[in-house]
Amino acid sequence: MSPDSTTNQRNAGVPPAGVGVPRPHGISLGDFELSIFSDGIYPLDGGAFFGVVPKLMWSKKAVADERNFVAAGLNCLLIRTGKQNILVETGVGNKLSEKMIKIYGQPAKLLDNLGAGGVAPDDIDIVINTHLHFDHCGWNTVRRAGRVTATFPKAKYYVQEGEVRHGREQHIRDAVSYISDNYDPLVKSGQMELLRGDHEIVPGVSVRVFPGHTFHMQAVIVTSVGKTACYISDLIPTVAHIDLTWVMAFDLSPIETINSRQRYYAQAIPERWLTVFTHGADVPWACIEKDLAGKLVARPVV
Numbered sequence: 001m002s003p004d005s006t007t008n009q010r011n012a013g014v015p016p017a018g019v020g021v022p023r024p025h026g027i028s029l030g031d032f033e034l035s036i037f038s039d040g041i042y043p044l045d046g047g048a049f050f051g052v053v054p055k056l057m058w059s060k061k062a063v064a065d066e067r068n069f070v071a072a073g074l075n076c077l078l079i080r081t082g083k084q085n086i087l088v089e090t091g092v093g094n095k096l097s098e099k100m101i102k103i104y105g106q107p108a109k110l111l112d113n114l115g116a117g118g119v120a121p122d123d124i125d126i127v128i129n130t131h132l133h134f135d136h137c138g139w140n141t142v143r144r145a146g147r148v149t150a151t152f153p154k155a156k157y158y159v160q161e162g163e164v165r166h167g168r169e170q171h172i173r174d175a176v177s178y179i180s181d182n183y184d185p186l187v188k189s190g191q192m193e194l195l196r197g198d199h200e201i202v203p204g205v206s207v208r209v210f211p212g213h214t215f216h217m218q219a220v221i222v223t224s225v226g227k228t229a230c231y232i233s234d235l236i237p238t239v240a241h242i243d244l245t246w247v248m249a250f251d252l253s254p255i256e257t258i259n260s261r262q263r264y265y266a267q268a269i270p271e272r273w274l275t276v277f278t279h280g281a282d283v284p285w286a287c288i289e290k291d292l293a294g295k296l297v298a299r300p301v302v
């Protein structure tokens with residue numbers, strides 16, 4: 001998604017009519033290629049998005065529409081290592097219930113955007129879900145002739161075992177966020193591998209658990225020729241959330257989010273990692289730094 005094509009979308013809260021398929025962002029990281037492919041833009045309540053932060057403060061960084069919705073991106077990351085094509089996250093997908101479509105819409109642009117970038121579902125070797133909320137794993141599967149099957153038939157899928165366990169628990173706090181068709185058929189068929197903690201997926205691509213948003217959310221760390229990027233997922237959902245205490249109301253454990261962010265920054269800032277944001281509608285990635293006063297700032301990367 002290009003910055004110029006999305007600025008207006010953010011300001012309007014929802015995408016204006018006539019906006020075409022966004023162009024993917026692309027960047028080299030050592031020998032790897034990283035590209036953002038969006039599943040579209042969807043509305044999130046600004047109060048929920050920024051938690052205890054007063055609107056007086058967050059409205060300087062995100063524009064709300066008349067219903068108090070702000071536009072959230074659905075950035076999926078394609079990592080081309082030269083040996084594998086690895087897709088991190090699969091957006092909202094196209095299996096939402098009518099009730100959820102009324103709330104969130106159903107942008108469902110990921111396959112179109114991948115196709116426009118020359119990437120077919122068969123080209124994906126690995127899918128990594130950071131967690132199993134419906135807006136992160138929706139295109140894991142599709143419904144065809146009444147059957148739910150893998151969207152990426154040749155891919156091995158990875159997620160933390162604890163996420164599947166929590167999703168199946170259907171706790172009253174967050175049951176609505178877990179749609180079992182996004183993962184249970186893959187677990188059953190053996191196509192989805194359940195991880196227990198930090199793990200190297202392939203050389204240069206590993207996952208690290210950062211609890212807070214959920215109890216088992218994992219970030220994806222990509223390293224090639226001394227350069228590192230991290231798909232930080234909902235630990236830091238947008239560039240507007242980089243402050244340690246700007247934590248979403250959705251988070252199950254806000255204190256753990258803050259602790260996880262501190263642990264992340266302790267390595268990512270001195271080592272100059274590129275941070276990739278899932279829900280940035282117009283800024284999909286940036287380098288987070290401390291300015292001379294010690295304040296966290298985001299240096300844009302184009």
Ligand SMILES: [Zn+2]
Nearest residue numbers: 133135136234
């Ligand atoms: Zn999310």
